[in-house]
Amino acid sequence: MGNWERTGLRTITSLNFFSFPSLSSAGPISLLACGGAHVIALTSAGKVLTWGRGTSGQLGHGEIVNCTLNPKPLTSLESYFITYVSAGWSHSGFVSDTGCLFTCGDGLFGQLGHGDYRSLCSPVKVSFFVNQHVAQIACGMRHSLVLLKDCTLNQVYGFGSGKRGQLGISKDRIKSISLPEVTNGLEGVEIVGINANGDHSAALTVDGHLYTWGRGYNGLSDAHLPQRLGSSMCFTQATLGWNHGLALTGDGKVFMLGGNKHGVLSDPEKLSPAKQLPDSKESILDKVPGLDGIKVEHIAAGAEHSALVTENGEIKTWGWGEHGQLGLGDTCDQTCPVTVSLGYILNGAATVRVYCGSGFTFATVTPCILC
């Protein structure tokens, strides 16, 4: 597996291959959730490993630790087959195949959903959903979203900080809630995916429509209820940063929401909000430049950087590069996607995936015999 991230005093700026014995013995990775400074790896066998910062208990190993450098199996969830994980700024969520939701880490804003504002250093089952089947959790900076499985009514719930409208539960300004409440404005649509990062939230419908709520992009006002992007395009994946979002269409094109902040697309022309219609309340989707003729298969957004994988397994990154999170061998910002050198030739028989944390990036390369 490849990885480039900041560790201690050393800034790693290019793709490095780390040998994590505990990871390779755990089997193929099906999902990596990257948070503020911690990582949750989910294996195809339903096992979970965590590493990184643990100052709020977000690693779930039953203790507060400064930092765990090596992936450590989460033994407390060993009796469950985990199917989905998410990492927020300093909290974590885990979903089992039986639809149980577990959370741990920072609970100061109610983002763990247990009805209080306590932090937890081991995953605890969220009893609110005990009679329901949870499919996904999405952890943002200080909030969480939950998607229920096969549910036509009340599919999405939010809890934690709601100051910027990121819970989507009410038109009124809500400071924070510690028990899940239904996200409004999604009635009559079937949601298949949810996302949260920073103070942003998003949901993708089965028809490929994208809804966003929370903090406004490019200085626009906050959306306290989900709003469908006025686009006829059909999206298959969405991912959020702290000031931008990316959406991938079924035919492999990438569009971006927002992105006027540091480095995301630090094109000086983009920094001026003049391009925005003065009375426009709607977020505008821009096509990501430099991708003509390239079919994109997978996208990821960090706080202020972005990454994608093309159909040929090529990784491209752009945005804020100060910490080497673009993997391009330097600390420069990029306004357009730039190809990352993998350091070896992919023989095609592998699945490449890229995952972004706040200021770091991971790539997984899974040989197809294991896919």
Place this chain on the structure above:
Amino acid sequence: MSYDDVEIEDMEWNEELQSYTYPCPCGDLFQITKEDLKLGEEIARCPSCSLYITVIYNIEDFLEQKSKKNLEPPKQQPVSVA
């Protein structure tokens, strides 16, 4: 350019750092001490990167605290001192 404007009530008091903090996109924390706030400083910096935020607060809330020794963040509506 300031990365963001953040109200003091959205910052967290960190006992260990003796500072008000807010998440920085690099993974570290923007930090500002009470002493800085009392001096009217409105820039909170991240020790790990070049980014900084503008803290929106009411300086009187911190000048009063000198006598009260109150560690709680101010409850009043924050006002920019810019």
